Amino acid sequence: MKIDRIETLRLAEFPNLIWVEIVTEDGTRGLGETFFGASAVEAYIHDWCAPRLLGRDAMAIPARRADLKDYLGWRGAGVETRALSAIDIALWDLFSRVHGRPVADMLGGRSRDRIRTYNTCAGYRYVRGAQGQRVANWQADAAEGPYEDLDAFLTDAGELAQSLLDQGISAMKIWPFDPAAERSGGWDISADELKTALEPFEKIRKAVGDKMDIMVEFHSLWSPPAARRLAHALRDFDTYWHEDPFRLENLGDLREYARHTDALICVSETLPSVHAFRDYLETGVAGVAMLDLSWCGGLSEARKIAGMAEAFGVPVAPHDCTGPVVFATSCHFSMYAPNAMIQESVRAFYTGWYRELVDGLPEVSDGMIAISDAPGHGVSLHPDLVGRADAVHRVSTNFDGG
Incomplete structure (x- = not known):
């Protein structure tokens, strides 16, 4: 095909999100997605990727990935990798739709029918209209719905x-440590800032005891010495994992960090490939391999990462705090991967603005996620999105028939 x-x-309205659809001669469509630098990704897809894909067999996914190999961009999570990720997701969706089966089945079969989820406590405006995920974009809007969870964890985390x-x-x-990190550049946190940042943990433990697992997200904002100080401060709260405590230019720094916490070390949606995850796993302190399908190279690369992590005895936990297509595809991947431990979700997103954009989302119920038997990843864009006043829709066509 x-x-x-x-x-x-x-x-x-969603300036960091971009969707790509790959369409075959018979009209079958595959849908992919990535996040950050949407206009740059758009240009790369049409200027570089399209001439190398048009007229080629959509079913030969490894061959199409080989077509897109570039001299630059293969070691980072830049535009090249994000574009490849979105295209790979679209190709897997198309491949699965042609065969009439869910992505989870076409990856090799399911390891489970449901998977536990955790709630990333973002609010309705965390992505919508925001060019970045800084504190300035944390604004709450009570009119959006009942799950303004970012404001809630800052004000009444126990409730x-x-x-x-x-x-x-x-x-x-x-x-809760992000405001202090932004103020100091990640070099220091004052006594008052530390006290304020620890209050949500105190309130959670007071309200529900050990019934709640608490993951701590540091957004790679801290210097290694400051991160180690925070790890000590959190020891009394039995936190579940510590995610991206500092920028991972040197993954070996995690070995020293691990000496200061009993929590699982979780990294990182920012790692761009199976090679970067190999470096992480070889530190010997990897607790959780968190991959993002739209930043690591798509499902094809994620499958390699999960297999390698399994060989190291390390679970995977797909990242989701971006868009609805990656969320759905990640849920399919979590059903497939034997070492998938838990799937991230954001209830303000999957009950809110995701539904304004797509149909066919996975079901979240009683703390678990399940997928349907619909072919592909099951998600389709609302057809009226292309006609919106704020839409930028671009098409590359195989005019010469290949």
Whole structure:
């Protein structure tokens, strides 16, 4: 089945999201997605990728990935890798739809029918309209809905924890240290800032005891010495994992960090390939391999990462705090990967703005996620999105027939 057309779509309301659809000669579509630098990814897809894909066999996914290998960009998580990730997701979706089976089945079969989820406590505006994920973009909007969880973990984390438990969700991720990191550049935290940042942990434990697993997100904002100080400060709260305590230019720094915490070390959606995850696993302190399908090279690369992590005895936990297509595809991947431990989700997203964009989302119920038997990853964009006033829709076509 030859690729006849490649389409991209982005919306000004969601400036970091971009969708790519790969369309074959018979009209079958595969949908992919990535996040950050949407206009740059769009240009790369149409200027570099499209001429190398149009007229080629969409079913030969490894061959199409080989077509896109470039002299530059293969070691980082830049535009090249993000574009490849979105295209790979679209190719797997198309491949699965042609065969009438879910992605989870086409990857090799399911390891489970449901997987535990944790709630990343973002709010409705965390991505919508935001060019970045800095503190300035944390604004709450009570009119959006009942799950303004970012504001909740800052103000009444105990009540938030109980709300999640009432829905069967027994794990949550918070990041109360970010304001101090932004103020100091990650070099220092004052006594008052530390006291304020620890209050959510105190409230959670007071309200629900050990019924809630608490993941700590550091967003790679801290210097290694400051991160070690925070690890000591958190020891009394029995935190579940510590995620990206500092930028991972030197993965070997994690060995020293591990000496200061009993929590699992979790990295990182920022690692771009199986080779980067090999370096992480070889530190000997890897607790969780968190991969992002839209930043690591797509499902093809994720499958290699999971297999390698399994050989090291390390679980994977797919990242999701971006868009609905990656969320759905990650859920399929979590059903497939034998060492998938837990799947990230954001209830403000999957009950909120995700539904404004797509149909066919996975079901989240009683703290677990399940997928349907719909072919592909099951998600499709609302057809009216292309006609929106803030839409940028671009098409590359195989005019010469390949």
